[in-house]
Amino acid sequence: MxxxxxxxxxxxxxxxxxxxxxxxxxxxxxxxxxxxxxxxxxxxxxxxxxxxxxxxxxxxxxxxxxxxxxxxxxxxxxxxxxxxxxxxxxxxxxxxxxxxxxxxxxxxxxxxxxxxxxxxxxxxxxxxxxxRSAPFLQAAIQLLRDGVIGPVVVARAWNVQFRPPIGKSQPGTAPAGFDYDTWVGPAPLVPFQPNRHHYTWHWWYDFGTGDAGNDGVHEIDIARWGLGVDTHPSRVAAVGGKYIHDDDQQHPDTMTAAFEYPADGKPGSPRQLTFEMRLWSRYYPSNIDNGNEFLGTKGRMLLTKRGKCEVFNEKGERQNIPLPDDKSVGxxxxxxxxxxxxxxxxxxxxxALTGHLSSTLPHLGNLACRLGRSFGFDPEREEIPGDPEANALLGRSYRTEHWGTPQRAQAR
Missing domain, CATH: 3.40.50.720 (NAD(P)-binding Rossmann-like Domain)
Structure with a gap:
C-alpha cells in the first residue's frame, strides 16, 4: 500500500x-x-x-x-x-x-x-x-475510553474569537502575478473581488466553509473523537447567521449546532455533539477560546488543544490525573x-474517513443555518431523506470542461 x-x-x-x-x-x-x-x-x-x-x-x-x-x-x-x-x-x-x-x-x-x-x-x-498526533490529546482521549467519567454521552465544542469584517467591495481586476482563473479552478467562475481573495475566500459559499470548517473543525474533530462515534449523525439542528458583521461574507458569524448520533433503541445509546461559534467575541467559555467539554455519567472533562485538561467526578470534585508533560499541538x-x-x-x-466524518459536521451545521431548519440525515446513504432542496446543497456545481473538475461530478 x-x-x-x-x-x-x-x-x-x-x-x-x-x-x-x-x-x-x-x-x-x-x-x-x-x-x-x-x-x-x-x-x-x-x-x-x-x-x-x-x-x-x-x-x-x-x-x-x-x-x-x-x-x-x-x-x-x-x-x-x-x-x-x-x-x-x-x-x-x-x-x-x-x-x-x-x-x-x-x-x-x-x-x-x-x-x-x-x-x-x-x-x-x-x-x-x-x-490526532498530539500525545497530550491522545492521552486525554484514552482516559475517556478507559471510563474516567463513565460513558460519554454529550460532547461540546466551541470556537469563540474575534474575526474582523471583510467590508463591502465590488468586482475589480486581479493583481498582477496572480492567476485568478486557475485559483477559481473547478468552482463556478465569478469576477475577481478584493474581499474574495487571499484568506477572505473562507467566508464565501463557492470557495470556503466558514469558520466552522476553518477553525471550528479542529474542536469538532476532538469532540467526535472523544465521543467515540465512527459514523455520521442522524439528526442535525442549528441556528445562526450573520448577527454582527454588516459586510459581504456569506457564512455565519454566529452558530449553535447540535448533532444526534443514531441509537440502537436501548437506554444510554444515543450520543450528542454540540458546537458553538461566535466570531465577534472574546468572552471565552471556561476561559478557553477554542475548546471541548465531555459529559459522562460519572463526571466531566474539560479539554483544549491549548494544553489544558481538567477532570471532575460526579460530585464536581477535581481529580488529579497524570498527563504527558508535552502539551504541544502542531x-x-x-x-x-x-x-x-x-x-x-x-x-x-x-x-480520509476520519477527515470525512469530522468535516461533514461543519458542512451540515452550515447547511442547517443556510436553510433555516433542522433535518434528518441518513448516515449510510449520506442523504437528507425527502428533502431535494437540502440534498442539492450536499454537493455543488462545477465549471464544465475545467481540468480540475472531479470526474464523478462530470458523470452526474
Whole structure:
C-alpha cells in the first residue's frame, strides 16, 4: 500500500503557499530524509516567498507539473477549501500519497469521493486535524475510553474569537502575478473581488466553509473523537447567521449546532455533539477560546488543544490525573506520522474517513443555518431523506470542461 524508494527518502510537493502552506514547507523541509521538491501556487509572490525557505525546490504555477513527476511520492495540499478534494483526487489518480488540510472537502459529497478514491488507489490520505498526533490529546482521549467519567454521552465544542469584517467591495481586476482563473479552478467562475481573495475566500459559499470548517473543525474533530462515534449523525439542528458583521461574507458569524448520533433503541445509546461559534467575541467559555467539554455519567472533562485538561467526578470534585508533560499541538508530528505511514512504519492518525466524518459536521451545521431548519440525515446513504432542496446543497456545481473538475461530478 505504502512504498518509497529503497533509501526511504520521501519526495514531497507543496500545493498552496499561503500562511498555512508556508508552515507546511517549513515542517516537511525539517523532517529527516524528506525532500521538498516542488512549491506550487498561482501567486508569483507567494511562490517566491516560499522559495526563500527551500531554495532548491522548483517553483511552479500548475499542480499538474508536480503530478507528472514520478519522483514525487506525496503532495501536501493547503489551497483554498474548494480545491482540497479536486487536487487530492488528481494526486491519487497520479499515484501520489496526499496530506490535505482541513476540511478535506468543500461539501459532503466531495468527502465521500475522497474516501472512495483513497481506498481505490491504495494510497494514503492524511487529514490536517493535527490534534490526532498530539500525545497530550491522545492521552486525554484514552482516559475517556478507559471510563474516567463513565460513558460519554454529550460532547461540546466551541470556537469563540474575534474575526474582523471583510467590508463591502465590488468586482475589480486581479493583481498582477496572480492567476485568478486557475485559483477559481473547478468552482463556478465569478469576477475577481478584493474581499474574495487571499484568506477572505473562507467566508464565501463557492470557495470556503466558514469558520466552522476553518477553525471550528479542529474542536469538532476532538469532540467526535472523544465521543467515540465512527459514523455520521442522524439528526442535525442549528441556528445562526450573520448577527454582527454588516459586510459581504456569506457564512455565519454566529452558530449553535447540535448533532444526534443514531441509537440502537436501548437506554444510554444515543450520543450528542454540540458546537458553538461566535466570531465577534472574546468572552471565552471556561476561559478557553477554542475548546471541548465531555459529559459522562460519572463526571466531566474539560479539554483544549491549548494544553489544558481538567477532570471532575460526579460530585464536581477535581481529580488529579497524570498527563504527558508535552502539551504541544502542531503540524510537524502529524506530518511525521504521515511520512512514517508512507514508509510503512506507522498507522495514519487521521485517514480520509476520519477527515470525512469530522468535516461533514461543519458542512451540515452550515447547511442547517443556510436553510433555516433542522433535518434528518441518513448516515449510510449520506442523504437528507425527502428533502431535494437540502440534498442539492450536499454537493455543488462545477465549471464544465475545467481540468480540475472531479470526474464523478462530470458523470452526474
Amino acid at each position: 505504502a512504498s518509497t524508494a529503497p533509501s526511504d527518502k520521501v519526495v514531497v510537493g507543496i500545493i498552496g503557499l499561503g500562511g498555512q502552506g508556508r508552515a507546511h514547507v517549513k515542517s516537511f523541509a525539517g523532517l529527516p530524509n524528506v525532500e521538498v521538491a516542488y512549491l506550487c501556487d498561482v501567486d508569483d509572490k507567494r511562490r517566491s516567498e516560499a522559495g526563500e525557505i527551500v531554495p532548491a525546490a522548483k517553483q511552479v504555477p500548475d499542480l499538474r507539473t508536480i503530478l507528472d513527476d514520478k519522483r514525487v511520492d506525496a503532495v501536501s495540499i493547503a489551497t483554498p477549501d474548494h480545491w482540497h478534494t479536486p487536487a487530492a483526487l488528481l494526486a491519487l489518480q497520479a499515484g501520489k500519497h496526499v496530506y490535505v488540510e482541513k476540511p478535506c472537502s468543500h461539501n459532503v459529497r466531495e468527502g465521500r469521493w475522497l474516501v472512495d478514491a483513497a481506498r481505490q488507489s491504495g494510497k494514503l490520505v492524511q487529514h490536517g486535524t493535527q490534534s 503540524i510537524t508530528p502529524h506530518q511525521q506520522n504521515f511520512v512514517d505511514a508512507i514508509r510503512g512504519n506507522a498507522k495514519l492518525a487521521a485517514d
